[in-house]
Amino acid sequence: MLTKKFRLLCATIASSAVLNSIHVPMPFRSSELLLDSAAYAKRSGGRSSGGSFNRSSGSSRSSGSSTPGGSSSGSSSSGRSNSGGYQGGGYYGGGYYGGGYSSGYSSGASIVLWIVALILVGGAGFFVWYLLKSAKKSKGNELDNDIVTVSMIQVGLLAEGRAIQKELTEIVEQGETDSIEGLHAQLQEAVLALLRMPENWSHVQASSETVKTRDEAEKAFNRLSIAERTKYTTETISNAGGQLVLKEFEVDPDKEPASYIVVTLLVGTADDKPLFMEIRSMEALTEVLNQLASLNAEYLMKFELQWTPQADGDSLTYDEMLLEYPKMLQI
Numbered sequence: 001m002l003t004k005k006f007r008l009l010c011a012t013i014a015s016s017a018v019l020n021s022i023h024v025p026m027p028f029r030s031s032e033l034l035l036d037s038a039a040y041a042k043r044s045g046g047r048s049s050g051g052s053f054n055r056s057s058g059s060s061r062s063s064g065s066s067t068p069g070g071s072s073s074g075s076s077s078s079g080r081s082n083s084g085g086y087q088g089g090g091y092y093g094g095g096y097y098g099g100g101y102s103s104g105y106s107s108g109a110s111i112v113l114w115i116v117a118l119i120l121v122g123g124a125g126f127f128v129w130y131l132l133k134s135a136k137k138s139k140g141n142e143l144d145n146d147i148v149t150v151s152m153i154q155v156g157l158l159a160e161g162r163a164i165q166k167e168l169t170e171i172v173e174q175g176e177t178d179s180i181e182g183l184h185a186q187l188q189e190a191v192l193a194l195l196r197m198p199e200n201w202s203h204v205q206a207s208s209e210t211v212k213t214r215d216e217a218e219k220a221f222n223r224l225s226i227a228e229r230t231k232y233t234t235e236t237i238s239n240a241g242g243q244l245v246l247k248e249f250e251v252d253p254d255k256e257p258a259s260y261i262v263v264t265l266l267v268g269t270a271d272d273k274p275l276f277m278e279i280r281s282m283e284a285l286t287e288v289l290n291q292l293a294s295l296n297a298e299y300l301m302k303f304e305l306q307w308t309p310q311a312d313g314d315s316l317t318y319d320e321m322l323l324e325y326p327k328m329l330q331i
Contacts, residue, residue, distance in 0.1 A: 028200030033255070043320070044249045045232030047237040048186060049225070050177030051302030053148055053214040056289055064112070136187035142272050143298065148217035149271040150265065151208040152224050153279070153288065156321065156328055159258040167193045168307050169237060178242035183203075184297040187267065190305050191293040194263060202260065203321075203328035206287050209276035221265040221268050225304055228264050233323045237322060251313040258315030261307065261323060267292065268302035282331050 076243075157164060171189045176182025211217050229235070236249045269275065276288045309316050323327075 003251065022164060027287060030065060035085060042234065042252060043232040043313045043316065044234050044236040044247075045229070046165075047229065047235055047306045047308060047309035048172040048175060048177055049178060049302075049304040050183050050239075050241060051219045052298070053221070053269065053301050056097065056231065064310050076280055081277045083118075085268055088181075111204055115200050121279065139324035142192075142268050145271045145272070146213050147210060147270075148211045148214055148301065149208060149269050149274055150220045151222070151267045151269070152206065152266045153267075153285075153292070154262060154325070154328065155201060155285070156199065156203030156206040157200040157261045157263065158202050159260060159315070161197045162258065162261060164193050164200075165261060165262065165310060165312075168305065169310065172239045172305070173244065175239060176242065177239050180262060180300055183303040184295070184300050186305060187265070187300065187303050188293050189297065190263070190265060191289050195289055195293070198282060198286065201282060201285065203325070204279050204331050205325065205328040206276065206279040206285075206288065208276050210272065210274055217268055221266060221302060221304075224266055225306075228266075228306050231262075232310075234311075236310045249311040249314065255315055256317045258309065258323045259318045260316045262316065262321075264304075264306040265292070266302075266304040266306075267300070269295065269302055270299045280329060280331070286330065 019326050168190065171186055171193070175186040175189075177186070209220060211220060234247055235245075236247050238245045267275075274293065276284075279288055281283050
């Protein structure tokens with residue numbers, strides 16, 4: 001009896017070895033089935049996009065200012081008094097009359113003091129002017145050169161914060177994407193919507209990269225945008241270039257309840273260095289979001305807002321979150 005069991009065990013081991021050697025497909029584990037179903041799950045998303053890295057500077061700068069000519073030099077040449085002839089002593093009927101030597105010395109000292117004061121004031125004024133000019137020149141170069149920064153902030157929220165879905169939908173429906181002012185307003189509203197619910201933040205992923213040409217910036221921005229858009233199957237609302245498009249979405253009634261919402265901000269700016277480094281805490285995320293909310297509209301070149309799920313009743317489960325957003329960090 002024992003020999004029979006031993007033979008059966010050996011046969012089982014041998015058959016397993018043969019199957020593994022010829023790579024016979026084995027049934028998927030339950031986790032693999034779960035990830036496979038998550039990969040093919042239908043999901044809704046919303047998007048708003050606008051702007052361009054190739055726009056020209058809208059502000060016209062003056063070529064220079066005219067400097068007044070010789071009015072001051074004319075007045076200085078005529079400032080000598082005609083009555084100021086020889087002030088020395090003279091002989092008048094037997095007595096020597098004392099001249100203006102003392103008053104002339106006092107007047108000369110006053111002139112020297114005035115000249116020194118003017119030099120000091122003029123030097124201080126020139127220094128202030130130089131600093132202001134340097135700051136203005138630096139800002140102008142940053143706005144006009146080809147160096148551009150592309151940043152992405154992705155925030156995962158618990159499903160309890162689903163109120164943000166309605167807020168973002170209203171922002172996209174009412175927003176203007178065909179002007180920088182409209183995009184700047186959308187950016188601020190989206191950031192404020194996130195800042196209002198920090199208690200629901202769960203995960204974050206962020207990057208900020210500076211590139212040397214605007215073509216590189218366009219490619220980097222589009223690459224990030226498309227990578228995020230492929231994570232949902234239907235763009236149920238979109239506003240790009242001023243065109244608002246709505247699509248129907250059929251919610252799967254058998255799908256698991258919602259666990260997460262992911263909001264993505266893509267921002268292209270004229271900055272010559274990254275806007276931020278790593279974000280690994282709620283404090284760092286709050287600081288960066290406030291920085292984006294206070295961004296100068298003059299520096300904003302391109303902006304895109306995405307979030308998923310968008311449709312009411314649609315959900316992003318925990319397993320879908322792990323599959324689609326593996327680089328997000330828990331905070």
